[in-house]
Amino acid sequence: MITLESVSKRYSGKFGHIDALIDVSVRVERSDIFGIVGFSGAGKSTLIRMVNRLEEPDSGTIMVDGDDVTAMTKKQLLTSRRNVGMVFQQFNLLETKTVFRNVAMPLMLQGKSRAEIARRVDEVLDIVELSDKRDARVSQLSGGQKQRVGIARALATEPDILLCDEATSALDPKTTEAILQLLKRINKTMGVTILLITHQMQVVQRICNKVAVMEGGRVVEQGSVIEVFGNPQTATTQEFVRTVINDQIPEAVMDLVKNDPRNARIYRLRSVGVASQNALLSKLNQTTGLEINILGATIEQLEDTVVGVFHVQLVGSDDAIDRGEQHIDAARITKEQVRF
Numbered sequence: 001m002i003t004l005e006s007v008s009k010r011y012s013g014k015f016g017h018i019d020a021l022i023d024v025s026v027r028v029e030r031s032d033i034f035g036i037v038g039f040s041g042a043g044k045s046t047l048i049r050m051v052n053r054l055e056e057p058d059s060g061t062i063m064v065d066g067d068d069v070t071a072m073t074k075k076q077l078l079t080s081r082r083n084v085g086m087v088f089q090q091f092n093l094l095e096t097k098t099v100f101r102n103v104a105m106p107l108m109l110q111g112k113s114r115a116e117i118a119r120r121v122d123e124v125l126d127i128v129e130l131s132d133k134r135d136a137r138v139s140q141l142s143g144g145q146k147q148r149v150g151i152a153r154a155l156a157t158e159p160d161i162l163l164c165d166e167a168t169s170a171l172d173p174k175t176t177e178a179i180l181q182l183l184k185r186i187n188k189t190m191g192v193t194i195l196l197i198t199h200q201m202q203v204v205q206r207i208c209n210k211v212a213v214m215e216g217g218r219v220v221e222q223g224s225v226i227e228v229f230g231n232p233q234t235a236t237t238q239e240f241v242r243t244v245i246n247d248q249i250p251e252a253v254m255d256l257v258k259n260d261p262r263n264a265r266i267y268r269l270r271s272v273g274v275a276s277q278n279a280l281l282s283k284l285n286q287t288t289g290l291e292i293n294i295l296g297a298t299i300e301q302l303e304d305t306v307v308g309v310f311h312v313q314l315v316g317s318d319d320a321i322d323r324g325e326q327h328i329d330a331a332r333i334t335k336e337q338v339r340f
């Protein structure tokens with residue numbers, strides 16, 4: 001549905017150049033909620049702006065719904081943009097105009113009739129649950145209500161794709177959650193594909209099914225949210241995942257372990273689904289006779305499953321611990337020895 005293939009973009013200026021995107025390839029399927037996460041300056045905004053050609057790539061191709069965006073004429077591009085709604089962090093609304101007027105704007109630009117505009121605006125205001133504010137001025141609304149207007153405006157032209165540029169970054173946690181649930185409902189009930197950029201992993205955890213992690217203009221990791229959260233490969237991804245799933249052993253626990261004179265090893269285990277983890281630990285104990293101490297555990301829900309990080313101390317002979325390791329590998333649980 002949206003495919004970026006080997007896209008690169010360099011900004012040049014007085015002080016040299018910046019490679020904002022380096023050989024970026026991303027594939028968003030129909031009905032995905034695809035999150036792009038990264039620290040400031042990673043290239044997220046540049047990437048999302050490529051999809052409706054607010055930015056021109058230096059090289060690579062960008063396909064939206066089978067059409068090559070980079071090869072479009074101005075007229076074709078205008079038509080294509082109607083199919084791609086955009087939601088902004090700072091809302092980008094006309095503050096002194098009414099909610100109705102703001103949402104009507106893209107339809108007016110399309111030359112729709114007054115009756116058609118009124119019908120569609122009422123329809124989308126109902127979707128974002130803001131019908132009672134139809135005639136209020138935007139300046140009188142709260143941040144969350146403003147973002148609902150922004151989403152209604154983006155949906156007015158009945159797009160198949162919604163691009164969200166840090167859509168919840170200016171909102172408090174409760175309002176963020178309400179807006180995220182609204183986006184999820186729009187995705188599920190209307191089948192709208194959502195591509196969003198964020199620096200908050202919580203946003204990805206709450207609503208995305210796929211994620212790409214960006215760093216220094218490159219996509220360093222991408223996949224299903226469960227794959228990436230369950231087994232983050234790069235240091236940057238691990239840092240982001242850690243903001244949602246704590247994978248550190250509490251210091252006080254570590255101190256106790258350090259002073260334990262017995263032969264032992266500590267492992268960080270990552271698993272998808274709790275059942276597998278629980279079964280493994282009891283099996284380990286039964287078959288190897290190891291003493292197993294859980295030093296910490298974090299379990300977080302992702303989509304319809306859970307991802308867990310467990311720290312376990314295996315106490316016993318080296319031979320028994322080696323056999324324990326084999327059981328862990330056989331259970332397809334990702335393990336990493338924690339050294340101190």
Ligand SMILES: Nc1ncnc2c1ncn2[C@@H]1O[C@H](COP(=O)(O)OP(=O)(O)OP(=O)(O)O)[C@@H](O)[C@H]1O
Pocket residue numbers: 011012013018019020038039040041042043044045046047199
């Ligand atoms: N128009 C521009 N001219 C020059 N450099 C730019 C321009 N736009 C972006 N950049 C640079 O390109 C890099 C990527 O910027 P981009 O805005 O895409 O990152 P980002 O991940 O969206 O960051 P943030 O979360 O802070 O918005 C940065 O180093 C930025 O300074």
